[in-house]
Amino acid sequence: MLEQSFYDKTDEILSRYPAQERSLIPIIHEIQEAFNYVPVELLPYVAKHIGITETKAFSVASFYERFSFEPKGKYIIRVCDGTACHVRNSLPVLERLRSELGLSEKKHTTDDMLFTVETVSCLGACSLAPALMVNDHVHPAMTPEKATEMLKALREEASVHE
Amino acid sequence: MGTMKIDGRNVEFSDEKNVLSVIRKAGIDLPTLCYHSELSVYGACRLCNVEDEKGRMFASCSERPRDGMSIKTSTPRLVRYRRMLIELLLASHHRDCTTCVKSGDCDLQKLAHRLGVSTVRWGYKERAHEKDFSSPSIVRDSDKCILCGDCVRVCEGIQGINAIDFANRGTDAMVIPAFNKEIAKTDCVNCGQCRVVCPTGAISINTNIRPVWEALSNPDVKVIAQVAPAVRVALGQAFGGAKGENVMGKIVTALHRLGFDEVYDTTFGADMTILEESKEFLEIFEKGGPFPLFTSCCPAWVSFCEKRWPEFVSHISTSYSPLQMLGSIVREYFKGQNIMSIGIMPCTAKKYEILRDDLKRDGKQNIDYILTTEELITMIKRAGIQFDMLEGEAADMPFGIGSGGAVIFGNSGGVMEAALRTLCKGSERSALEELSTGGVRGPGSLREFTFNYKGKEIKAAVVSGLAEADALLRRIKSGESFYHFVEVMACRRGCIMGGGQPVHAGYRTKEARKHGLYESDVNTQIRRSDENPLALSIYDTLIKGREHELLHSHR
Numbered sequence: 072m073l074e075q076s077f078y079d080k081t082d083e084i085l086s087r088y089p090a091q092e093r094s095l096i097p098i099i100h101e102i103q104e105a106f107n108y109v110p111v112e113l114l115p116y117v118a119k120h121i122g123i124t125e126t127k128a129f130s131v132a133s134f135y136e137r138f139s140f141e142p143k144g145k146y147i148i149r150v151c152d153g154t155a156c157h158v159r160n161s162l163p164v165l166e167r168l169r170s171e172l173g174l175s176e177k178k179h180t181t182d183d184m185l186f187t188v189e190t191v192s193c194l195g196a197c198s199l200a201p202a203l204m205v206n207d208h209v210h211p212a213m214t215p216e217k218a219t220e221m222l223k224a225l226r227e228e229a230s231v232h233e
Numbered sequence: 234m235g236t237m238k239i240d241g242r243n244v245e246f247s248d249e250k251n252v253l254s255v256i257r258k259a260g261i262d263l264p265t266l267c268y269h270s271e272l273s274v275y276g277a278c279r280l281c282n283v284e285d286e287k288g289r290m291f292a293s294c295s296e297r298p299r300d301g302m303s304i305k306t307s308t309p310r311l312v313r314y315r316r317m318l319i320e321l322l323l324a325s326h327h328r329d330c331t332t333c334v335k336s337g338d339c340d341l342q343k344l345a346h347r348l349g350v351s352t353v354r355w356g357y358k359e360r361a362h363e364k365d366f367s368s369p370s371i372v373r374d375s376d377k378c379i380l381c382g383d384c385v386r387v388c389e390g391i392q393g394i395n396a397i398d399f400a401n402r403g404t405d406a407m408v409i410p411a412f413n414k415e416i417a418k419t420d421c422v423n424c425g426q427c428r429v430v431c432p433t434g435a436i437s438i439n440t441n442i443r444p445v446w447e448a449l450s451n452p453d454v455k456v457i458a459q460v461a462p463a464v465r466v467a468l469g470q471a472f473g474g475a476k477g478e479n480v481m482g483k484i485v486t487a488l489h490r491l492g493f494d495e496v497y498d499t500t501f502g503a504d505m506t507i508l509e510e511s512k513e514f515l516e517i518f519e520k521g522g523p524f525p526l527f528t529s530c531c532p533a534w535v536s537f538c539e540k541r542w543p544e545f546v547s548h549i550s551t552s553y554s555p556l557q558m559l560g561s562i563v564r565e566y567f568k569g570q571n572i573m574s575i576g577i578m579p580c581t582a583k584k585y586e587i588l589r590d591d592l593k594r595d596g597k598q599n600i601d602y603i604l605t606t607e608e609l610i611t612m613i614k615r616a617g618i619q620f621d622m623l624e625g626e627a628a629d630m631p632f633g634i635g636s637g638g639a640v641i642f643g644n645s646g647g648v649m650e651a652a653l654r655t656l657c658k659g660s661e662r663s664a665l666e667e668l669s670t671g672g673v674r675g676p677g678s679l680r681e682f683t684f685n686y687k688g689k690e691i692k693a694a695v696v697s698g699l700a701e702a703d704a705l706l707r708r709i710k711s712g713e714s715f716y717h718f719v720e721v722m723a724c725r726r727g728c729i730m731g732g733g734q735p736v737h738a739g740y741r742t743k744e745a746r747k748h749g750l751y752e753s754d755v756n757t758q759i760r761r762s763d764e765n766p767l768a769l770s771i772y773d774t775l776i777k778g779r780e781h782e783l784l785h786s787h788r
């Protein structure tokens with residue numbers, strides 16, 4: 072069961088959209104923004120409110136990579152594996168990140184909920200290849216070494232915040 | 234209207250909605266995996282591709298016919314292309330064909346043969362997902378799914394349920410219930426229509442052959458079967474018989490040979506349903522409501538009503554379905570004996586119905602197992618019985634007789650017609666004919682008509698397909714429509730197109746099944762349920778004073 076606060080926030084989001092099928096994607100989007108992931112329990116709740124089946128809501132939400140059903144870390148690192156980045160060696164960058172953080176193809180998020188590492192098909196920043204994004208920031212021309220430094224910097228930033 | 238050239242031949246077309254239909258009309262069986270004339274067009278499999286004069290390929294199912302069009306349907310390029318498509322489908326398909334339930338009847342397998350796919354160059358896909366056995370009616374096997382979407386469109390578009398849908402994307406795409414939960418935990422109503430359209434073994438009937446077969450060889454158990462109307466006009470075709478031919482006699486013989494001790498006719502139960510339901514209706518009609526009264530024979534409809542329209546559940550007749558009627562009476566008749574009671578049904582939802590608590594007496598099911606028409610076909614084949622050579626036998630007494638009205642239960646509109654027959658004055662042919670031509674029969678999935686009863690007008694509706702029923706309920710609720718009596722069947726056209734019937738039934742087969750039942754009706758001397766002497770007699774004997782206990786659901 073989700074805590075009540077999740078439903079309260081969702082109610083607030085729902086109140087801003089017409090209760091119609093076409094509101095589905097913007098609503099899920101806002102939920103993802105609010106909680107950093109889409110708690111699955113909320114999908115039937117949203118579906119009911121806008122008058123669609125939970126099956127439809129799940130179908131749509133699971134289609135988009137951007138929506139995640141699992142809680143994500145504070146820093147979401149999206150490594151581009153589009154064609155341009157791939158040929159310019161994005162894989163070693165990805166492997167470095169995973170090995171430093173103890174992550175894998177299956178395990179995307181560190182236990183301390185600090186980092187999530189994912190691949191994306193294309194960031195649309197091919198001229199900066201190989202590129203990755205940390206939350207909303209693009210990091211161009213990455214190498215494994217730069218990746219290590221970047222993680223260090225992010226860790227420091229996080230500890231300062233605390 | 235117009236003319237187009239297909240492989241150099243001129244072919245006229247009229248109101249065909251797509252090029253594919255014109256091609257098929259011209260006698261060319263173009264392969265398809267995602268096209269069903271009754272469903273929306275999806276255009277995913279691309280097998281129906283054809284070439285125009287300029288060598289451009291397009292999916293013929295998704296293109297309107299145009300006057301002057303010229304297409305080719307099997308150039309070397311198209312043939313290569315189709316073979317490649319099948320090869321790709323097979324590469325991501327768990328190919329344990331020899332032991333797959335669908336083997337021999339699988340469209341993918343048939344097309345692979347037909348198109349000459351002799352190798353698959355990309356390895357073998359091991360089993361990756363557990364099968365879903367949670368439903369008593371259907372089994373889901375995602376490893377066999379080719380993502381054609383047929384089931385999704387039938388479940389959502391025709392049945393209005395949307396229990397399953399596409400999820401994820403790319404190579405992870407699957408057709409599953411929300412959150413990949415068990416199908417039994419969704420709004421699925423067990424209609425089996427998804428299984429009817431699925432071209433592969435991805436959705437199949439949850440079979441009960443094994444326990445039945447074991448009981449058949451156990452001398453201590455008396456195994457009793459009852460056969461539903463729709464089964465008799467669908468089974469014969471599997472053994473080379475004519476479409477829609479009534480083969481009830483041979484079915485009885487085959488069941489006796491398989492070892493069933495008694496074989497009864499569900500039409501007996503249907504007559505009981507009518508006797509009880511028309512009593513119920515008249516009572517409500519005379520009392521002035523609450524209207525409408527809904528029929529109760531279709532378990533998928535009852536389940537749908539409970540899940541989506543709980544406010545109407547109290548409007549559903551409490552009379553047992555024909556299966557339960559006869560099941561309950563048989564239990565009573567053989568009280569104290571070790572029996573196993575089997576329903577041979579066109580329906581996967583009946584497998585769910587028999588488990589319902591409101592249909593149990595002293596915690597015991599009225600019926601032990603359901604075998605669908607498909608399962609009976611399998612058993613007959615497995616036993617090596619040469620069905621076409623059999624001589625027909627009559628069903629066993631005392632529950633082997635039903636009226637003509639009971640036989641037409643298998644068609645959408647049949648229950649309503651049988652019920653209203655008992656309200657006709659007399660049983661002259663003219664009165665019955667006036668009823669049968671008054672709107673209760675016909676092509677559409679929604680029929681509305683009125684019936685004159687002792688100078689008063691009964692407003693009635695017949696609906697099949699749950700999406701259509703859903704729309705009707707909405708109109709009833711809003712007050713836009715008003716009826717006294719409504720028959721609902723979950724499957725379009727009724728039980729003849731049930732989820733347990735042989736598949737690949739095109740338009741002509743559907744029509745033939747329907748006519749098969751109407752013809753059996755006119756060939757029966759007793760046409761009204763209230764003239765079935767055996768059904769009437771048990772009111773004074775077996776069930777005397779216990780109608781409510783033995784013949785009604787306690788929902």
Ligand code: SF4
Pocket residue numbers: 371387388392394395396397420421422423424425426427428
């Ligand atoms: S059995 Fe009927 S309701 Fe259930 S998934 Fe199949 S089509 Fe949908």
Ligand code: SF4
Pocket residue numbers: 377378379380381382383384385408427430431432433435436
């Ligand atoms: S389960 Fe069958 S009908 Fe449904 S998408 Fe898969 S192959 Fe097609």
Ligand code: FES
Pocket residue numbers: 264265266267268275276277278279280281282292293294295
């Ligand atoms: S039948 Fe036309 S694309 Fe599948």
